Structure formats: structure tokens, C-alpha cells
Amino acid sequence: MTRRDFSERDIHMALDGELPGEERVAYDSWLEASPEMKAKSVRYIADRAALRAAFAGVMDEPVPARLRQTVLGEATVRAAAWRSRWWLSAAAAVVLVAGGLAGYVAGIDGIGRGDSADDQLAEQAIAAHVIYAAEKRHAVEVPASDMEHLQTWLSNRVGLKLVAPDLMAEGFQLVGGRLLPAGHGKAAMLLYEDAKGERISLFVTAESADKAKGTYMAEQGGPEAVYWLDKGYGCAVVGSLPRERLAAVAKSAYGQLLAGLAS
Template structure:
């Protein structure tokens, strides 16, 4: 049995049937130990099922007349004609699958898909450090200016650490997390009752979009934004009314910092 750490990539490998059989028991144990990742795997499995159902048989359908004409024009070049037919079929599968996923609510297109990936990573970070309060941050929040400068330099963004004292939350500090080939900033807040709020920010997104994302029915919720090269997800397990108050205050301050 493998004892290595598993990642999002392994979820996709497992869904595609490409995860080595000898690693499967350890992978299943990892999912059981990480409810947010298990929920993520279940959602992706549902999306794959929807996609396959939506494009079933598309590759066997006759090519549209306009594409057939292109192939016929290249009949004197058999290898190229075969390539065009395969490419046309692949394109049909891709377009139909992407559209079906968008309409079905899974595999969303554009900013929504980017936002949900951002939110999923933010929830995973929240769950990791909520479970280990003594090591929630790398840099304490006592020196807010230093913390903001440090996070900004590492992410390439002009970031602010919102003041949430009016909502009852103290800034514990922040840390830098790997996010693919980029760096993400994580700010952690906690109130006297031990409730935690985290703000996950990175250079991400090509368009404006926003949404709400939950890793499971009873897990934490992320409110996320993408805004022309900036991505942010604010995560908590607060009731909706209190959550909206915290998120509204935090987001206004973050936008003012970016604009400055």
C-alpha cells in the first residue's frame, strides 16, 4: 500500500481509471480522512457521468455536410483526410460535452469553473488549518503592515488584511500556500467563540464572476470572486446572516486595497 500524499490530480486519475491499483486502498483511506476531498471526488464523478451521457454516440454520428466537404477537398491526401475526420469528431465531442456540462450545472464554463476551483482550494486550506489552531499561520497578525507587504510581494498583488473587529474577529495572521505554479495568500481570523474565517487570495481569473460554493451539505461555505486577474474566496462555517456581514465588510476593504 502506498503511503504518499494524495492531491487533486489523484482524484482525476482515479476517475479516469489511471490510478495504480496498488495505490487505490491508500487513496480511499485518504478520501475518508478528508471529507472535503471526498465530496469533491463525488461531485466530479457526477459530472463525468453527465458528460458521458450527454455525448454518447456523438463520435459515431455522420459528419455535418460542411465538414464532409472539407474532407472531400483533401481526398487526394489520404493521411490528411483521416486527420481532418478525427479532428472534426473530437471537436464535436468537446463542444457537445462542454455545453452539456454547462447546462447540467456541472463542469461550468469560463469564470464559474475557475471560481469553483479557487473555492475548493480555499475550503481545503480552511479545513486544514481550522483543525490545527496552534499552527494556523506563518506570520502573526500583530504587525498588519508587515504581513500585508509580505503577502503582496509573494503573490504579486496589492493585498490588504481586512479589519473584522467590528464583526468580532481578530486577525491571527497569514501564510503563503502553493497554488499550481503560483502562490496563494491565506489570512486567518478567529473570534472568542473559536469560530474561524479564512480569506484565500491569488492572481487568478480572466474575467469578472462570483458565486457561492460548498464542499458538502454540512461543511464550510466559500463566497468567491474573480475580477480580472484577482481571485478571492472567503470561507467560514458561520450562519448565513453573520457570514454575509463578515464577507461584505472584508470584500469592501479588499477592493479598496486593490484600487489603491
């Protein structure tokens, strides 16, 4: 029989099934002879069981539609489409939890075209923000003082019942809005400003078949977009705020937009 000195390292190997079978008997008697090593082994076995149990549920969860879609989508996958945004999206992760309005969230299924409409929306929203948020006098077409007209006009043009979210609680006041082209349709842009002159914009379109959400940054250090796409509408909140603040503003805006759409 093989005789060798065992060490703590062998505890890991035994646990991970890497200990050669012919050493097992000798290992077991070594372990029995050392209460300290035995205790270690017992704890590690328990920890592994706890780890497995903690993540076991994930295997039973239904595969999210967007992941199936990514694999099944027949559209060509562009190399450039790969873009890491998951580490940013955590900031926005809370946002959709509140978005359970039945009509909008239900009924999304099957295979989308996977043409990364989400990237398009975010890019358009960021482009609009970069151009118009920098404008001092011509940032908007219709000022907030003409609120009723602003909402009716944009709702009619975009084809959604648009209620400008009240972001005063987040420190942002509505400046006004404008109508923009977006893909084959139109988008409404609502511009907000805080006391320090920091601006954010809300970009809403009626076009979207995919369901997605995330955050997007066109370039390092540039403004960031938190966006959602759902059946019948897409929305992005763009700004150069600290991530948590942007996520908080976006959450508030999104909740109010959804409530407005359904009103």
C-alpha cells in the first residue's frame, strides 16, 4: 500500500475527487488520527454542501426569454454587438422590479429578431442628449411652461399616452421637450435640469418589439443611458450622473411613465 505523508492539501484533493483511489485508505486513517485535520475536512464538506444548496435553485429557473432569443435569433450577430454592460446594469437592476404592469410585461415571448434594438435606442437617446442638452437657448421646442400642449403634442406624434414624469423629488425640473426621429418612427425627448444646471433627458419611442433593459455608454466618460424596451415602447434615461443617482432618477421616471401609459 502506498505510504506517504498527507497534508492539508490532500483534504482539498479528497474533497474534489482528485485523490488517487489507491491513496484513499491511507488518507482516511491519517484523517482519523488527526482531530484538527478531521475537523477541517468536516467543515469544508459542510461549506461545499451549503454552496451547492445556495445555487441549486438557479438550475430550476426557467431560462429567460432574452437568453433563448440570443441563441435562436436568426439575425446576424455583429462582432460589435458584444459590449459589456452587465456590470453597469446592476445599478439599474432594481428598476424593473417595480415594472410589473401587466399589459406591458406580459405576452412577450418567442423569438425576436435580435437586431439589438436596445443598442439603437440607447445610441439615439445618447446622441440626442449630447446635441440638445448642451444647447442653452434652443434645448427644447416646447417649454415646460406650456406643459399641457407639450404632453398632448408629443403623445399624438409619438403615439403613446405620454405624461412627463415629475422628477422634483430627485432634484430635477422639467425644461421642456422636443420631437425627434427614431428609426422609422418618432421619439419624444424630455429635458430636465437640476439646481446646478446638470441635465438629463428622457427619450421615449413607441417602436419596439423586443423586451430588454440595461445600461449603455457610447464612450468612456460620456453620458450613460439606462434603457428599457418592451412591447410597444422603448424608453431611455440619459445623463452624466453618478451611477446610483442616474439609476434612482431612471427608476422614478420609468415608474411614472408606465403609470402614465396605462392611465
